[in-house]
Amino acid sequence: MSVLDEILFAIVALGTGLGAVGVVFTRNIVRQAVCLLFTLIGISMLYFLLGAEFVGATQLIVYVGGTMVLVIFGVMLTARQEFVTIRATPVEWFTAGLLGLGLFTILAKTLPALESNASEKGQLPSTGPIGVAFLTKYLLPFEAISLHLLVVLIGAAYLARAKKRPSDLPKIPLEKEEK
Amino acid sequence: MFSNLLRDCQLALPELILSGAIILFLLARLFSTVRRLQIVVPAVIGVAIALGISIDSWSEIASRSQLAFGGLLRFDGFGLFTRIFLLLATMVTLLTGLMTGIPDREDSADYVTLLLGSTVGLMFLASSHHLLMLFLSAEMASLPAYALTGFFKGKRKGSEAALKYVVYGSAASGVMLYGISLVCAVTASASFSELQRVIYIDRDNLNLNGLIGAVLIFVGLGFKLAIVPFHFWGPDAFEGAPAEVAGFLSVASKGAALAITARFLLALVGPYSFENAYINMIVTGIVLGFTGTLTATFGNLMALKQTNLKRLLAYSTIAHAGIMLLAMIPLQNRAMAPILYYLIGYLPANLGIFAAIALIRNHMNSEAISTLAGLGTRSPAIAAALTFFLLSLLGLPPLVGFITKFQIFVSIYEMGALTGGLDLLKIISISVLVIAGLNTAIGAGYYLKLIKYMYLHESPPEAPKIPLHLGYQIFFAILVGTVVGLGIMIDPVTKLTRLAANSLEVIWK
Numbered sequence: 224m225s226v227l228d229e230i231l232f233a234i235v236a237l238g239t240g241l242g243a244v245g246v247v248f249t250r251n252i253v254r255q256a257v258c259l260l261f262t263l264i265g266i267s268m269l270y271f272l273l274g275a276e277f278v279g280a281t282q283l284i285v286y287v288g289g290t291m292v293l294v295i296f297g298v299m300l301t302a303r304q305e306f307v308t309i310r311a312t313p314v315e316w317f318t319a320g321l322l323g324l325g326l327f328t329i330l331a332k333t334l335p336a337l338e339s340n341a342s343e344k345g346q347l348p349s350t351g352p353i354g355v356a357f358l359t360k361y362l363l364p365f366e367a368i369s370l371h372l373l374v375v376l377i378g379a380a381y382l383a384r385a386k387k388r389p390s391d392l393p394k395i396p397l398e399k400e401e402k
Numbered sequence: 403m404f405s406n407l408l409r410d411c412q413l414a415l416p417e418l419i420l421s422g423a424i425i426l427f428l429l430a431r432l433f434s435t436v437r438r439l440q441i442v443v444p445a446v447i448g449v450a451i452a453l454g455i456s457i458d459s460w461s462e463i464a465s466r467s468q469l470a471f472g473g474l475l476r477f478d479g480f481g482l483f484t485r486i487f488l489l490l491a492t493m494v495t496l497l498t499g500l501m502t503g504i505p506d507r508e509d510s511a512d513y514v515t516l517l518l519g520s521t522v523g524l525m526f527l528a529s530s531h532h533l534l535m536l537f538l539s540a541e542m543a544s545l546p547a548y549a550l551t552g553f554f555k556g557k558r559k560g561s562e563a564a565l566k567y568v569v570y571g572s573a574a575s576g577v578m579l580y581g582i583s584l585v586c587a588v589t590a591s592a593s594f595s596e597l598q599r600v601i602y603i604d605r606d607n608l609n610l611n612g613l614i615g616a617v618l619i620f621v622g623l624g625f626k627l628a629i630v631p632f633h634f635w636g637p638d639a640f641e642g643a644p645a646e647v648a649g650f651l652s653v654a655s656k657g658a659a660l661a662i663t664a665r666f667l668l669a670l671v672g673p674y675s676f677e678n679a680y681i682n683m684i685v686t687g688i689v690l691g692f693t694g695t696l697t698a699t700f701g702n703l704m705a706l707k708q709t710n711l712k713r714l715l716a717y718s719t720i721a722h723a724g725i726m727l728l729a730m731i732p733l734q735n736r737a738m739a740p741i742l743y744y745l746i747g748y749l750p751a752n753l754g755i756f757a758a759i760a761l762i763r764n765h766m767n768s769e770a771i772s773t774l775a776g777l778g779t780r781s782p783a784i785a786a787a788l789t790f791f792l793l794s795l796l797g798l799p800p801l802v803g804f805i806t807k808f809q810i811f812v813s814i815y816e817m818g819a820l821t822g823g824l825d826l827l828k829i830i831s832i833s834v835l836v837i838a839g840l841n842t843a844i845g846a847g848y849y850l851k852l853i854k855y856m857y858l859h860e861s862p863p864e865a866p867k868i869p870l871h872l873g874y875q876i877f878f879a880i881l882v883g884t885v886v887g888l889g890i891m892i893d894p895v896t897k898l899t900r901l902a903a904n905s906l907e908v909i910w911k
Contacts, residue, residue, distance in 0.1 A: 374515055
């Protein structure tokens with residue numbers, strides 16, 4: 224690692240970390256979404272720094288581009304007054320803190336002990352080899368994901384669609400709402 | 403390369419047929435005449451073709467193990483057995499839907515797509531030989547299941563259940579993914595062939611990263627299996643989901659999850675010749691024994707005080723998952739044979755119960771246990787079928803539930819008795835047997851309570867009779883026949899399950 228690498232890493236890591244802290248400590252849901260946006264961009268920058276351009280670009284497109292726009296739109300469309308500010312109760316702080324601490328312990332315990340496999344092999348594969356791998360060795364997962372996305376899309380469309388109930392179709396017997 | 407691909411596609415032909423059916427049903431909706439048809443019938447035909455091909459390939463695949471798709475999947479007797487089981491479960495679920503009118507014509511295409519999509523995922527899951535494929539197929543199976551759980555869109559409970567299932571499910575997937583990345587970092591490979599090096603570096607040095615990774619993957623699998631303490635989604639999801647879907651979740655999802663757990667654990671322990679196999683086995687066995695007894699006891703105790711039929715069955719499913727974990731403790735190929743036997747015995751009994759619940763719900767608009775009151779006089783056929791199913795789940799001879807429990811207890815006992823000198827295994831085996839026996843007794847409490855409701859309680863005055871068309875009389879008769887037949891034809895079935903389990907031999911790189 225050169226000095227420049229280290230400086231860049233420090234900047235990006237600081238930005239990512241601050242973004243994450245922002246998500247936890249701001250109350251307003253729109254601010255939280257924007258902080259999350261910075262965290263996700265920071266993570267994609269980390270991938271770029273590692274030389275994993277494909278993963279970095281995917282992170283930008285999928286999370287930053289797709290998911291975040293969806294989250295912000297969802298927040299803006301659905302946020303009524305009572306949901307705009309989120310307040311956590313002490314119990315929630317406690318359990319979340321405990322879970323976070325547990326995860327942090329695992330991370331702190333495991334990550335430093337791992338030997339780095341990547342740096343010895345030099346440059347990580349870029350889009351070209353990854354594309355070839357998708358169509359040869361990893362053909363099955365590639366196709367399986369395509370099918371999976373199709374199925375999930377249909378499921379999402381079903382859940383979002385309003386139920387029309389023409390009289391010539393048999394009625395679904397619905398369960399009585401309990402209580 | 404391409405000849406390999408052709409061979410691999412041939413091995414995965416049933417999955418390909420289901421995938422083709424999904425796309426076909428999607429395209430069929432472009433035509434307005436087809437759009438109004440009930441799609442469940444063609445789906446049953448599609449599943450039947452896939453089933454026929456699977457059964458036909460038995461003699462060819464069952465006796466040997468082969469890796470396919472670059473080592474991502476593994477086709478062997480164990481996988482084939484599980485895939486046949488999954489196809490059967492899907493078929494029965496579809497037929498139940500046809501009987502109860504869930505889905506109606508308008509929604510049938512969506513329902514079928516989601517169900518088949520989930521089945522394809524489960525089938526891939528059952529033959530995974532790679533952590534990438536394990537994760538991917540688990541997601542493939544789960545996401546449609548989340549949508550199916552909320553299939554009654556207008557129902558608050560259904561939507562709530564689906565949301566809970568999604569949130570907990572994604573968290574569990576995240577945990578599993580973290581475990582997978584840890585294991586990959588340790589072995590520099592995600593293939594199951596490398597897993598036996600994960601827990602111990604050599605005889606004396608525990609590999610903490612690998613151990614944590616393996617435990618996290620087990621947590622993810624445990625969520626799919628609904629074992630304690632990752633069970634909390636189960637009762638809520640079952641209560642909110644339509645009974646048809648709940649049956650599918652409790653039989654098919656659990657079957658595939660059990661199969662992959664067995665594969666994962668066997669690969670983790672490694673073959674007998676492997677130097678760390680014994681110590682791996684002790685570590686894994688203690689974890690299994692602990693979670694298994696906890697799960698079985700908790701599930702049974704909670705089931706005792708339920709008032710909703712589906713919640714009760716959810717806890718019964720949890721308890722059965724616990725017993726299955728105990729059955730895995732010997733961690734050898736042949737110990738997996740009783741599990742396969744259990745799965746095919748569990749299928750007709752549990753799906754039959756859920757089909758009956760769906761029928762009762764259609765006519766009485768409720769799923770409380772009290773709806774069963776007086777069923778023996780109102781609808782003697784359904785009550786009789788239910789009695790058979792419940793007694794089989796309880797494990798009464800000559801029904802199939804008895805012989806599966808018996809085989810499991812024998813295999814646990816053998817582990818303790820035949821490995822002379824290893825005291826730790828003996829202690830594990832005896833304590834597990836005692837707890838499993840106690841659990842069967844607790845189970846009697848709630849299974850018999852349901853039967854008592856059906857025959858000894860007066861039916862409420864306004865309770866309707868539940869009509870059963872001839873087709874569905876045959877449907878229930880076949881399920882009951884299977885429950886009895888599998889309990890009597892012990893030798894041929896045991897032979898099949900042993901053959902399938904023997905193909906689990908760990909493949910070395």
